[in-house]
Amino acid sequence: DVKVTQSSRYLVKRTGEKVFLECVQDMDHENMFWYRQDPGLGLRLIYFSYDVKMKEKGDIPEGYSVSREKKERFSLILESASTNQTSMYLCAIRGGRENTEAFFGQGTRLTVV
């Protein structure tokens, strides 16, 4: 079974703080993704990575950066957290028999106060 683990289920941070969200996979998958989920907007892609140290912007990268120093770990960084970044954050990897399936972590509910 593919396992995607996000380090925190719930986080509360203050405006202006630097925030790190961590995601770890237990297989050798190349593609990893960060999405945010908001009611009525669905899942929107923030960044994705297709290899170590390789990254590409998704649809809403402003205010975020990412780091992938090791294949199994993909970190999302909020450089200076703002209240409009309060959201559910989901990490995913691409895998499955035909490598067409997105496997998601359980999500991190981030509240910025």
Added chain:
Amino acid sequence: QQQVKQSPQSLIVQKGGISIINCAYENTAFDYFPWYQQFPGKGPALLIAIRPDVSEKKEGRFTISFNKSAKQFSLHIMDSQPGDSATYFCAAVEGNFNKFYFGSGTKLNVKP
């Protein structure tokens, strides 16, 4: 701009009824169309998927209908059960599978 438009936003169905969720897209480069199911407190999980060379795919009570010319696809849940109550997302993917574009989600409530 949303690449995949999904409706309705919420749906209430009686047990045993048929649930229908619709999605539409514009980008003809999409060639893989999965549906994901999400229960509260969990990440989305793949439910069923279709490629545009077929018009229908059925897995148990779940069926995807695909209309390539109209650029629309839908999920039908037959004999809906309370355990099907969840949020459903349609998605569209380009050939390189680097980006999954998700719809806005439909919250389904199946009443006993």
